[in-house]
Amino acid sequence: MNESVVLDKVTKTHGLVKAVDHVSLSIQSGEFFSVLGPSGSGKTTILRLIAGLDRPDQGDIVIQQRVVTLDPPHKRPVNMVFQHYALFPHLSVFENVAFGLRMKGESQAMTQKAVSQMLALVRLQGKEKRLPGHLSGGEQQRVALARALVNRPIVLLLDEPLAALDQQLRQEMQGELKRLQREVKATFICVTHQQDEALMLSDRIAVMQGGKVLQVGTPREIYDCPVSSTVAQFIGLSNVLSGTIAHCEDGLCRVEHEVLAPVKVVCSPHDSLQGAVTVMVRPERVHVSSDMSANGYDNMFTAIVHQVVFSGNEVVYHVRLRGEVIWIARVPIAEARARPLTVGQPVYVQWRAQEGLVLPAHSTPC
Amino acid sequence: MKRMPSSFLVMSLLVMLFLYLPVVILIGLSFNASTMGVAWKGFTFQWYEKLAMDQGILEAALNSVVIALLSTGMALILGVGTAIGLETRQKRQRSWVNMILVLPLVIPEILLGVALLMVFVLCQVHLGFGTIIIGHMVFNLPLTIVIVRARLRKLDPAWEDAARDLGATPWDVLTRITLPLLRPAIWGAALLGFTVSLDDFVVTFFVAGPGSTTLPLKVFSMIKTGMTPEINALSAVMVVVSMLCVGLSWAVQQRSTPVSSVSSY
Numbered sequence: 001m002n003e004s005v006v007l008d009k010v011t012k013t014h015g016l017v018k019a020v021d022h023v024s025l026s027i028q029s030g031e032f033f034s035v036l037g038p039s040g041s042g043k044t045t046i047l048r049l050i051a052g053l054d055r056p057d058q059g060d061i062v063i064q065q066r067v068v069t070l071d072p073p074h075k076r077p078v079n080m081v082f083q084h085y086a087l088f089p090h091l092s093v094f095e096n097v098a099f100g101l102r103m104k105g106e107s108q109a110m111t112q113k114a115v116s117q118m119l120a121l122v123r124l125q126g127k128e129k130r131l132p133g134h135l136s137g138g139e140q141q142r143v144a145l146a147r148a149l150v151n152r153p154i155v156l157l158l159d160e161p162l163a164a165l166d167q168q169l170r171q172e173m174q175g176e177l178k179r180l181q182r183e184v185k186a187t188f189i190c191v192t193h194q195q196d197e198a199l200m201l202s203d204r205i206a207v208m209q210g211g212k213v214l215q216v217g218t219p220r221e222i223y224d225c226p227v228s229s230t231v232a233q234f235i236g237l238s239n240v241l242s243g244t245i246a247h248c249e250d251g252l253c254r255v256e257h258e259v260l261a262p263v264k265v266v267c268s269p270h271d272s273l274q275g276a277v278t279v280m281v282r283p284e285r286v287h288v289s290s291d292m293s294a295n296g297y298d299n300m301f302t303a304i305v306h307q308v309v310f311s312g313n314e315v316v317y318h319v320r321l322r323g324e325v326i327w328i329a330r331v332p333i334a335e336a337r338a339r340p341l342t343v344g345q346p347v348y349v350q351w352r353a354q355e356g357l358v359l360p361a362h363s364t365p366c
Numbered sequence: 367m368k369r370m371p372s373s374f375l376v377m378s379l380l381v382m383l384f385l386y387l388p389v390v391i392l393i394g395l396s397f398n399a400s401t402m403g404v405a406w407k408g409f410t411f412q413w414y415e416k417l418a419m420d421q422g423i424l425e426a427a428l429n430s431v432v433i434a435l436l437s438t439g440m441a442l443i444l445g446v447g448t449a450i451g452l453e454t455r456q457k458r459q460r461s462w463v464n465m466i467l468v469l470p471l472v473i474p475e476i477l478l479g480v481a482l483l484m485v486f487v488l489c490q491v492h493l494g495f496g497t498i499i500i501g502h503m504v505f506n507l508p509l510t511i512v513i514v515r516a517r518l519r520k521l522d523p524a525w526e527d528a529a530r531d532l533g534a535t536p537w538d539v540l541t542r543i544t545l546p547l548l549r550p551a552i553w554g555a556a557l558l559g560f561t562v563s564l565d566d567f568v569v570t571f572f573v574a575g576p577g578s579t580t581l582p583l584k585v586f587s588m589i590k591t592g593m594t595p596e597i598n599a600l601s602a603v604m605v606v607v608s609m610l611c612v613g614l615s616w617a618v619q620q621r622s623t624p625v626s627s628v629s630s631y
Contacts, residue, residue: 103533
């Protein structure tokens with residue numbers, strides 16, 4: 001498969017802050033690639049570097065086997081959807097979408113045709129003459145997409161494309177983005193701080209923090225095998241225990257915690273972990289019940305139900321283990337209905353050894 | 367503001383009266399048939415008719431309009447450019463530049479007039495239209511820059527980024543994005559500058575030469591030979607024209623395209 005965009009040891013500083021610090025990424029053509037990270041992690045800078053709006057201090061950017069590091073934005077086969085869309089407020093929807101074609105000097109007939117097609121693709125027919133200020137948030141989003149896609153970019157950059165939309169519209173637009181990508185067959189690079197969005201949309205995800213890429217992988221890889229506790233915590237709510245490895249045998253480790261009884265975790269053989277580690281268990285893998293189940297759970301602790309949060313299709317229990325350790329368990333609604341738990345009730349918290357993840361406590365980004 | 371206490375309402379009415387009563391009386395007297403004093407002797411248009419026939423006044427009015435147009439036009443070209451240049455600079459340089467720029471608007475006009483005259487005499491510049499236009503630009507330029515910069519600061523930098531991303535060169539960005547979005551401010555500055563130039567007396571008084579009499583200078587010289595109803599009529603015309611211009615200037619700045627890029631929904 002050929003590479004669409006390659007970042008080679010790219011560094012960009014804003015004043016004293018290294019917004020992007022020696023980042024190397026290789027994005028395949030036709031891929032939906034997400035850059036996930038908290039605000040200030042440098043993800044927007046990555047987009048601006050690819051678009052050519054900023055120039056890197058060091059490193060190279062390659063688009064379609066061509067080094068474009070020093071090229072101005074209008075010489076790159078790349079277009080961007082800005083965070084708040086940045087639609088031109090004095091131009092109609094039609095003129096906004098036509099802007100790129102006009103800059104290229106396309107004929108009036110060709111522009112007319114391409115813009116109409118694009119507006120049909122994003123389902124905005126009949127709104128050509130409106131000004132952006134008279135459109136809803138979702139419609140503005142579609143105009144921004146059309147304005148970028150009408151130029152047939154090889155790479156489409158999306159900066160927090162759904163952040164400004166309300167929940168229902170967001171879900172609608174997620175499907176819409178996937179559909180658009182299939183139809184225009186471009187590489188989509190999307191920056192977001194919403195892990196669910198990244199997991200749902202992406203073919204691959206790069207997790208960033210402090211200007212560095214912590215991990216690149218498919219949503220599954222990132223979710224199931226995070227390389228560090230930072231990634232794990234960022235990609236989904238996790239239960240965390242820090243402790244020390246006491247004993248490892250046949251891929252099964254005993255991790256000692258200062259208050260709790262030792263925790264059993266499965267270790268992959270290629271990990272050579274020693275000393276201080278972090279054990280993580282995803283909330284949906286934690287079993288909470290008022291009686292001791294005999295289903296072969298390797299770890300079992302007693303706890304008190306601290307809080308019960310109902311969220312429609314599931315119930316989230318916050319339970320307090322010994323030593324004020326709060327543990328979170330997500331239980332499907334059917335199960336929670338069958339065996340309801342109430343605040344203050346003593347319970348057993350259990351999980352299997354293979355459902356825990358053991359990571360070095362102070363993991364360094366790869 | 368939901369409900370104003372009635373005492374404030376009375377106060378604001380009194381202030382309006384205080385501000386506009388002289389103007390109203392002046393306009394009223396310009397229709398007074400009496401040649402002397404303020405006693406009402408009946409309604410007449412004769413002073414306006416006389417005004418329209420007075421070659422000296424018409425010539426001065428034409429001078430004023432030409433000077434106002436030229437000084438405003440040149441101030442616009444230089445001012446818009448300067449404003450755009452200043453807004454792209456770093457923040458630190460801005461604060462003292464701000465100070466220096468508005469200085470001509472706050473130092474006493476008489477000093478400005480004397481200083482300008484000294485410069486012209488030193489450089490041996492012939493006093494006339496040119497010197498008046500330059501003199502008016504000294505206050506028209508800061509005016510333009512202040513108004514245009516205020517608008518520039520409200521423009522979202524993402525618009526420029528978006529335009530560049532869509533293939534716009536710096537020139538395209540200027541002509542298709544920045545200037546169209548600045549249009550209300552440019553019109554506002556133009557109308558205001560035109561008015562200020564039209565009405566200026568002090569600076570003009572110092573830097574004018576023979577044969578370059580403007581309307582305010584004409585009014586002044588007429589008053590020296592005695593107050594006539596014709597002056598009332600001329601003043602009334604000037605007041606109405608000025609107020610129309612300023613009103614228009616305000617209106618175009620209000621009725622501008624929304625500058626926020628975030629939807630109002």
